[in-house]
Amino acid sequence: MQANAAWTPDQPIVSVRDVHKSYGKVEVLKGVSLDVRKGEVVCIIGPSGSGKSTLLRCINALVGIDKGSILVEGQEVHDPKLDKLELRKKVSMVFQQYNLFPHKTALENVMMAPILVLKRPKEEVEAQARRLIKKVRLEGKENSYPGELSGGQQQRVAIARSLAMTPDVMLFDEVTSALDPETVKEVLSTIRELADDGMTCILVTHEMGFAREVGDHIYFTEKGVIVEHGPPATFFKEARDPRTREFLSQIL
């Protein structure tokens, strides 16, 4: 992705316009649009199967789209000529099931991509990886294998692994859904610190309390469309759409 001359940091860093996506005959996204500004924390909520995770995967070009446009820093993500490597240096993703590499230690998990993909020198990457492991409060676990860590610890390693690519935008796909209630907190506080540092974050989450506290903007999706969106203060108190109200009444 070449630096796009038309894009300036005061424009949305991620701009999704009328995106459609089908898996076979099932239309998962039916014209979704949203904007994320630099440093903003956007939370996407909604019932299961409403297309939230698919939307994140489209932004990262892990899956293609059928119609519409997704711009990241002014560059079309689904342009066939796009260098996906350049995109993924800018947009990093953390998964629900952590997906750490089980045959590598925590430190190696964090170091692999910067060394192999970004071709940075090993010493420099190792120093950075140790800093990141410290940042996610896992000092002393550098040489542990994922199988030896709890879910919450693995998820924090996964966050450190994504941060090691020094992305501009981070995507979190239900990152606390597979965790015990006690370990949810430690992962959320890690994300909160990232948000406080000014990282642009797009979170798909079921943690309403967290979305209300950390989110700058909340999107509610159902059946592949965005039903309603707004800043948390108005969204949670004065939801207008009956579908949003019903969802919130069930979950809160």
Place this chain on the structure above:
Amino acid sequence: MTSLEACVRESKARISAAASGERFASAFTPTAAFVILVACAIPILTLEARAQLQSTVGTQSVLQSLIKWFPLILFGPPREFGGFALNIAVSFLAMALGTAVGIVLGLGQISIHRPLRNLAWALTQFFRNAPWLVLLFFVMLLTPFQIRLFGFSIPLPGWLKASVGLSLPIMANMSEIVRGAVNSIPTAQWESAESLAFTRLQTLWRIILPQCVRRMIPPWMNWYAILTMATPLISIVGVNDAMTLTQDALSAEQRTDLLMPMYSLLLALFFLYCYPIARWTLWLERKYAVKI
């Protein structure tokens, strides 16, 4: 209708019995191994006793004959490579060849290029479902006894051709082991590697295959044991392996009382070699089953 159901039930029972074969194998303790060896020794010893009763001057006892022929069956004729050692050498060579080519073929089966994938699949299926003996004859008859390379004639000895022949089914089964192991790794691993901008090749070599190795080792060792037990097939194509030499010894002796003891000796040799491999495989299977 009921007889059909009964039939289905019976065949299901048979399938589950076959599936539990592995469980029987795990119950196969060193004690059982000892029992089998004793069972092999019984015909030798009883015939030995009978032979001693009948022995006249000039005729050797069964045991004496076995001892006399044993070095030949183990190592082949003097100053020649053969016997059981040749069986083992052929098994090593065929395994090495089959594994190397099989890995390539297995990776071909998971290629994103459809023609390559289809070709690798077809080759795999063909050689997996071909009788080993026919493949062996095919290679023996298809390849010349020597090749000319840069003006030199290089002879192609029978054992080399036999190894190539036996490596073909190993190659096909290795291909399936690789394909199966790669497919058994959760797709989430591919996805997370992709999100970190690894190329497909990097993902395969650095992330997927290292996780496959421990899954592939037990079935790979299992195929090695099967291959070793199949090496007497090469006696049919005129190689001086343990089987050929046992038959040679028997025809030299012209004694029917030696038939059972000699073949028992051959069985015991293969058993002593293959059984520890089977035990080791089981042990590895159990060890890896807990970890992943």
